Amino acid sequence: MNLSHIQSILRENGVDAWLLYDFRHSNPIAWQTLGIPEETHCSRRWAVIIPAEGEPTKIVNGIEVHTLGTVTAKEIRYATRKDWESAITSTLQGKKRIALEYSPNNAIPVVSWVDGGTVEWLRSLGFDLHSSAEVVQKYSAVWSKEQFDDNKITAKLLRTAMMRCLTYVREKVLADKIVTEYEVQQEVAKFFEANSMTSYALPSVSVNANSANPHYQPTAEQSAVIKRGDVLLVDMWAKMTKPNSVYSDITWMAYIGEEVPERPAMLFNTIAAGRDAALKLLYDTFPHQPVRGCDVDDACRKIIDDAGFGQYFIHRTGHSITTDTHGSGANIDNFETQDIRRLIPMTSFSIEPGIYIPGEVGLRTEIDVVISESGEIIVSGGSPQREMLPLLAQGLDLEALIDA
Numbered sequence: 001m002n003l004s005h006i007q008s009i010l011r012e013n014g015v016d017a018w019l020l021y022d023f024r025h026s027n028p029i030a031w032q033t034l035g036i037p038e039e040t041h042c043s044r045r046w047a048v049i050i051p052a053e054g055e056p057t058k059i060v061n062g063i064e065v066h067t068l069g070t071v072t073a074k075e076i077r078y079a080t081r082k083d084w085e086s087a088i089t090s091t092l093q094g095k096k097r098i099a100l101e102y103s104p105n106n107a108i109p110v111v112s113w114v115d116g117g118t119v120e121w122l123r124s125l126g127f128d129l130h131s132s133a134e135v136v137q138k139y140s141a142v143w144s145k146e147q148f149d150d151n152k153i154t155a156k157l158l159r160t161a162m163m164r165c166l167t168y169v170r171e172k173v174l175a176d177k178i179v180t181e182y183e184v185q186q187e188v189a190k191f192f193e194a195n196s197m198t199s200y201a202l203p204s205v206s207v208n209a210n211s212a213n214p215h216y217q218p219t220a221e222q223s224a225v226i227k228r229g230d231v232l233l234v235d236m237w238a239k240m241t242k243p244n245s246v247y248s249d250i251t252w253m254a255y256i257g258e259e260v261p262e263r264p265a266m267l268f269n270t271i272a273a274g275r276d277a278a279l280k281l282l283y284d285t286f287p288h289q290p291v292r293g294c295d296v297d298d299a300c301r302k303i304i305d306d307a308g309f310g311q312y313f314i315h316r317t318g319h320s321i322t323t324d325t326h327g328s329g330a331n332i333d334n335f336e337t338q339d340i341r342r343l344i345p346m347t348s349f350s351i352e353p354g355i356y357i358p359g360e361v362g363l364r365t366e367i368d369v370v371i372s373e374s375g376e377i378i379v380s381g382g383s384p385q386r387e388m389l390p391l392l393a394q395g396l397d398l399e400a401l402i403d404a
Contacts, residue, residue, distance in 0.1 A: 001034055001071070008324050009138045010052040015130060016095035020048040027113040029101050029136055029328065042067045045084070049091045058250040059087045060208075082088050089125060098122065099132040107338045110328065124162045133341055142346045148370070151348070154197070155368065155381030156402070158248040160285025161191045163398040165203075165234055166254055169226055170174045170391050170398070173256055180222035181205040186312050188236055194362065200325065203236035208263050211362035214315055214354060231264050231361050232391070247325045248381060249350050251366035254389040265357050267285075267309070267363050268388040273351040274303040275365050275384060278317060278332070279377070282343075287375030290342045293349070294334035300353050301335065309355045318350040321368060345371050348380070348397055363388075
């Protein structure tokens with residue numbers, strides 16, 4: 001825990017204290033912020049109160065002092081319910097504006113970890129409660145310069161993995177050999193291992209109706225054969241195995257043929273136009289004016305709605321990216337939730353509109369945006385996919401797309 005950094009963020013946001021509260025692993029943000037080992041036994045509630053100025057206080061049950069053993073702070077032990085309430089109220093005495101992991105109307109569920117009863121109790125004591133969403137983003141989602149530089153390598157490797165993956169499919173089909181979604185997924189996994197990359201899950205490789213499920217995963221037992229005339233979606237995400245590495249996450253589309261038919265080409269062009277509208281908003285506005293995650297979602301979604309496919313765009317436009325694929329920063333979302341957090345420098349997020357027509361096909365285009373320290377909008381790993389790839393076309397140079 002970087003205390004001075006946290007306290008500077010609290011002061012910047014006009015907050016008197018941050019109340020990190022947990023009961024039996026109920027608040028992952030609290031655990032991550034404080035660096036508590038995941039395997040730590042915890043059966044009683046605890047709290048750490050970080051004031052904008054001064055020494056933090058940890059409040060822990062007397063029979064589980066070890067739970068916060070790694071946290072440097074003044075310690076108060078409690079046993080009874082009255083002890084607990086007294087410790088909280090006395091520590092917060094003189095403080096009015098309190099940040100904690102809740103979101104008004106649950107607008108941003110990713111930071112809504114404190115139970116309603118605790119919120120009610122704190123309000124009954126007269127505290128002015130504020131969502132810790134902005135504090136969490138500035139503390140947990142902002143990349144270091146080292147992460148920013150390392151991600152350039154990760155993004156280029158992931159793009160290389162994508163093109164090698166598509167080349168593998170192309171060569172198999174041209175040689176009239178059977179190739180399955182699962183086989184392609186495993187080839188990508190081999191590339192990750194050979195290049196010291198890691199991921200919490202294997203890539204999604206899907207064709208035709210399978211790709212209409214945004215979270216489809218082939219298995220050894222259930223996997224379609226990839227053949228001529230198929231629409232292929234490949235989504236992969238990974239980071240380097242080194243500590244504090246951050247993720248890259250991309251999706252590309254291909255048609256298994258010499259020329260892409262009119263309908264899949266039109267569907268891909270629609271989602272690409274939505275993606276580009278989101279990028280245009282960022283290029284035109286940032287950093288001169290604030291841009292919220294929900295604003296970017298609106299810009300992208302409008303294009304797809306206006307084209308008549310809004311009902312098939314069934315997820316948010318994008319998600320925060322940190323050392324987790326789905327990070328704690330602002331999501332590009334005014335659909336599943338309303339993320340009103342501003343996008344800030346040295347953070348990253350995906351832009352990944354899709355159209356998913358049940359029983360027919362699903363298409364998605366995904367890029368990662370990184371905002372530099374100076375506010376420059378960067379598409380990591382190379383330029384976005386401009387058209388659906390005709391994978392069997394003569395002269396198609398997938399290797400050239402690595403550096404495009």
